[in-house]
Amino acid sequence: MSLITSQKNFRFRNWAGNQQSAVPHYYQPETEEQLTDIIKTHGKVRMMGTGHSWSALCHTDEALINLDKYNKVISLDKEKKQLTIQAGIKLWQISDYLDTQGMALINLGSISRQSVAGAISTATHGSGIGYRVLASQVQRFTLIRADGDKIVLDKDGDKETFDLAIINLGALGVISELTLNITEAFRLHEQTVAIDFDEMLARLDELLQTTDHFKMWWFPHVSRIVLYRYQRTQAAVNDSRFRQWLMDEVLSVLVYRFLVFIGNIFRGLRPLFNKLLILSFNKPLDRIERSFKVFNVADPPIHREAEWAFDLKDAKEVLGAYRKMIDESDHKINFIQEVRFVKGDEYALSPSYRRDSIWIGCYLIGDKGWDELLADFEKLAVKYNGRPHWGKEYNIDKEYLRKQYPLLDEFQKLRSTYDPAGKFSNPMIAAILAK
Numbered sequence: 001m002s003l004i005t006s007q008k009n010f011r012f013r014n015w016a017g018n019q020q021s022a023v024p025h026y027y028q029p030e031t032e033e034q035l036t037d038i039i040k041t042h043g044k045v046r047m048m049g050t051g052h053s054w055s056a057l058c059h060t061d062e063a064l065i066n067l068d069k070y071n072k073v074i075s076l077d078k079e080k081k082q083l084t085i086q087a088g089i090k091l092w093q094i095s096d097y098l099d100t101q102g103m104a105l106i107n108l109g110s111i112s113r114q115s116v117a118g119a120i121s122t123a124t125h126g127s128g129i130g131y132r133v134l135a136s137q138v139q140r141f142t143l144i145r146a147d148g149d150k151i152v153l154d155k156d157g158d159k160e161t162f163d164l165a166i167i168n169l170g171a172l173g174v175i176s177e178l179t180l181n182i183t184e185a186f187r188l189h190e191q192t193v194a195i196d197f198d199e200m201l202a203r204l205d206e207l208l209q210t211t212d213h214f215k216m217w218w219f220p221h222v223s224r225i226v227l228y229r230y231q232r233t234q235a236a237v238n239d240s241r242f243r244q245w246l247m248d249e250v251l252s253v254l255v256y257r258f259l260v261f262i263g264n265i266f267r268g269l270r271p272l273f274n275k276l277l278i279l280s281f282n283k284p285l286d287r288i289e290r291s292f293k294v295f296n297v298a299d300p301p302i303h304r305e306a307e308w309a310f311d312l313k314d315a316k317e318v319l320g321a322y323r324k325m326i327d328e329s330d331h332k333i334n335f336i337q338e339v340r341f342v343k344g345d346e347y348a349l350s351p352s353y354r355r356d357s358i359w360i361g362c363y364l365i366g367d368k369g370w371d372e373l374l375a376d377f378e379k380l381a382v383k384y385n386g387r388p389h390w391g392k393e394y395n396i397d398k399e400y401l402r403k404q405y406p407l408l409d410e411f412q413k414l415r416s417t418y419d420p421a422g423k424f425s426n427p428m429i430a431a432i433l434a435k
């Protein structure tokens with residue numbers, strides 16, 4: 001048996017750098033047996049995927065498990081269209097592998113750097129009103145509970161427990177294996193264009209109904225908004241590698257980061273820079289590319305982020321209210337605000353639980369002004385009955401969360417069976433689930 005990679009006094013730091021802590025014991029197991037041993041050895045255990053969450057989910061004062069070395073493809077069943085993997089595999093590794101097999105993930109978010117278990121545990125999502133959060137692609141998963149026992153939950157088996165447990169914030173145990181429902185490889189026909197914000201509001205229903213995957217980027221202080229429309233297709237790829245390099249590496253990285261740098265010195269210039277940036281969308285983009293290449297965008301700069309899900313029926317009102325809030329405030333925003341759409345589901349801890357949702361992302365590069373922006377955004381989000389993304393930033397109001405998540409008590413009951421002593425708890429889990 002190979003030795004477990006471990007480290008004492010590990011320094012945990014998330015992607016954004018807003019969460020950092022000293023961890024007494026850090027492990028990277030390579031087998032399920034090793035994983036189980038670690039769980040049994042320690043009184044307190046947390047897991048981290050790639051640390052792409054802004055929230056304090058991964059903190060622990062005892063043991064942190066990372067599954068980077070538990071990341072293999074176990075089997076692919078092309079006939080059933082199912083892929084079984086170890087939980088530490090990254091979404092990009094899955095897409096790359098499936099691409100070689102003529103298969104693909106059904107849907108993706110904006111990046112694929114996350115581990116599959118980490119992405120599923122926080123209800124990570126993409127966009128498309130006919131598509132649910134990524135956890136909906138899971139057919140079955142194996143969970144190792146606090147006592148080291150292993151259970152398998154299948155959505156066609158005990159559906160009630162599956163729906164309670166699939167989005168779990170790492171509070172029920174360690175996910176060790178997953179079987180995903182996948183699809184044949186497909187391409188996306190992308191049509192991207194900027195239009196007036198008011199025109200977008202007037203056309204929102206039509207845009208949603210006629211597009212497989214529709215999302216928007218709004219540069220605050222600008223009256224136009226960028227519409228991203230992706231249609232699923234089998235037509236041939238026609239995008240140019242040069243264009244991708246120019247946009248994803250030169251414009252998005254070099255030019256944009258230079259403007260952000262200047263905007264940090266002269267904050268008053270930010271609205272002007274946003275007006276310049278929207279010019280790059282003057283010429284509509286029309287291209288066909290492999291699905292995962294279109295779903296994913298260029299690596300964003302380090303930034304602060306909150307994102308809430310609202311009932312789709314309130315979409316126009318919330319969008320209008322958000323624009324008004326920004327326009328009438330002193331916030332000077334140097335990054336896109338993202339708007340996405342997700343089909344409702346039945347998962348107890350999903351922000352899209354039982355409602356088709358519009359997700360609005362409030363983003364800012366840099367810490368200055370973030371607390372004030374977050375406070376204003378949350379005031380608005382609460383007014384419209386929003387539900388926060390678990391992996392992003394939010395201030396916990398436990399009474400409000402109880403109102404928004406009617407199955408929290410059921411989740412707690414399951415948790416007290418799987419983890420009676422709170423081995424997988426930390427201050428944030430305790431605060432979210434507290435009565």
Ligand SMILES: Cc1cc2nc3c(=O)[nH]c(=O)nc-3n(C[C@H](O)[C@H](O)[C@H](O)COP(=O)(O)OP(=O)(O)OC[C@H]3O[C@@H](n4cnc5c(N)ncnc54)[C@H](O)[C@@H]3O)c2cc1C
Binds near residue numbers: 047108116121124176
């Ligand atoms: C640049 C960027 C872009 C993003 N884009 C999107 C997007 O498009 N859509 C979206 O919805 N979100 C997005 N996110 C948020 C991100 O998808 C989530 O925060 C996700 O949970 C991060 O995955 P991770 O592997 O880094 O997990 P971590 O952040 O490390 O952990 C997240 C949670 O998963 C738990 N966990 C990890 N492994 C296991 C396991 N094996 N068993 C049980 N629990 C486990 C952890 O304990 C923790 O509670 C983005 C984040 C960044 C930084």
